[in-house]
Amino acid sequence: MTVEFIGLWIAGFLTLAIFSFLYRDNVFYKIAEAVYVGISAGYIMVQSWHDVVIPNLLIPLKSGNWLYIIPAALSLFMLAQLIPKIRWISRISIAFVVGTGAGYGFVTYLKSNLFEQVHSAIYPLWSGNIWTSLGGVVLLIGTVTGIFYFFFSLEHKGVLRIGARVGMMFLMITFGASFGYTVMARISLLIGRIYFILHDWLQIVK
């Protein structure tokens, strides 16, 4: 009996344990769920330690780069969150993480998601082909009216009301497309699991 064989049977039973939830909540599902959360947390901890903490903190510290005492301190401060008496210290690390994230958020969203998107929403409508030109008009109207819909500073009255209404319709088509793609994604995951059962585990399918 190879390790692979044992592994496949364990994986097979765990797959069925999770699927058993579809019938009703039960003890096998709950055990599998607890194992999942534990293993998942353990995996993240080990992989992060190996790939980040060792090369980007411990090795530089060992080689005498004392500047790395600062990230080491910030890291330990983060863990102070667990000790009520000194919890406030963790605010220093949280502030560093939140501030850096906010700095990135401000510039990157301004540039990539606002300027670039507005920039590419302005284009010549006639492309030489009737369908793509029509599409271009639809894209422009949809974008502008969609933004109208999200414009809550003014009451949706008059022209704004018509714009917001058209925008709402575009958003509905967008959500429909998203729903279709969500169905696709969920089914793909199920295909992956059933394929595992039939191909890898039971080896019925080649």
Place this chain on the structure above:
Amino acid sequence: MKRMIPLFITFASGFLIIMSFFIPHYPVGELTNIMKEWYMVVAVFAMILGILNLFKVNAHKLIKLKPGWWYALILISALIFMVIAGWIGGMEEGSWFDFLFKFVYTPLNATMFSLLAFFVASASFRAFRARNIDAGLLLIAAILVMLGRVPLGNLISSYLPLIQSWIMEFPNTAGQRAIMIGAALGVIATSLRIIIGIERSYLN
């Protein structure tokens, strides 16, 4: 003091990062390069904090023998076992750690999410109604996309993939772009509020 120092750190780090996009070289670029490496390490410890918290909550449940304590015992054992396997046994192919990832973690994680296929199917039957024009548009777009994106759609009519592609390219892009621009304005405003210290909820 306990609030002022963190507020200053938030401001300084946010401001420096913004400045680094304008001055990517010495002195700001150099300084932020160091900060960016620190950030990766601190981010790991933020995750470790979450894991230790999970451990603490479950250990409490176990010690007090609260209802479901033995699930807490399983969770803690799995966590400790995985950490020991990785730290002592190594992580390479054929190790315990690798075995647990392949045959325990992968099936559990993947199957957990595949359950959603069943729930999305059930919701389609029980709740997806064309009650008005808006819901009707949503429903028609969903059906056209679902059919047009799979090989069966092409078998039914070669127009279906074209319609699907047109919906994705134009009306969908329009709606998503509007959402993207709206959300970007939200992120920009929130980031600015955090940097200048108006938004402080993260300190609580």
Place this chain on the structure above:
Amino acid sequence: MKIKEFDRRIIFIFIALAVIIPLLLPLNIPIPVDKSMNNGVYRAYNLIDSLPSGSVILISFDFDPAAAPELLPMGQAMVAHAYSKDIGVITTALWPQGVRFAEEALLAHAHTYQKERWNDFVNLGYKAGGVVAIDNIVEDIKKTYPLDLYGKSTAEIPVLQPVNTNLEGVSLIITLSAGDPGVIGWVQIGRDRYGKKVIAGCTAVSAPAYRPYFNSGQLSGLLGGMAGAAEYEQLVNLPGTASSGMDAQSIAHLFIIIFIILGNIIYLVNRRKTVK
């Protein structure tokens, strides 16, 4: 008939059968590939295909096992495509679980194309920090990764020799992403800050949301879900798990559409009865 009283487990059985039967008895429905430049998959294929041999690409495996049925086939097909063109492959991961899938994708066809670790490919491993990690990677990959996954110094790895700061020497970034961190960060930093070309392979759930990036040219290619992976497999002529899943995908979609229509018919009949 009252829908609320309907046992949903009956629907569960239908969905399970809609997936199981086509996998057991394949229908072999041909998988069409739209070879127009509006198709993100074809655009991605073309871009990789146009790279000269000796180029280097970076693929970031930013997903966990839950998204593997959609994203791993993309990774395998793209790595194989790169190998076939003698393109060097560097892999990174912004999700800790991605490291193992990078390894799987790198090794899947390494033997066929006689590719060796470090000479032709390298798995650099995981970095935490999302967008900040991306900025570090692009700005100075060797400083961010002093060691690869196997502990070898990145300064000594041959495939990394032509790579410098700002990812100079890397022709293309590909992110296989199941969410955040992933596509958004690579677009914002890789493309918009450093001017690198970025291709995204994403789960079907997020594909519609990334379409504006493709439309604006911020993404040079976009592969969405298992269907996108199947198209890529067809283009490189290496049909794999995504292609073999397409029959089941088709039938399951058909069943869901039937459920929607049935649900609506029952709703309309009940509404008419209520009005009467």
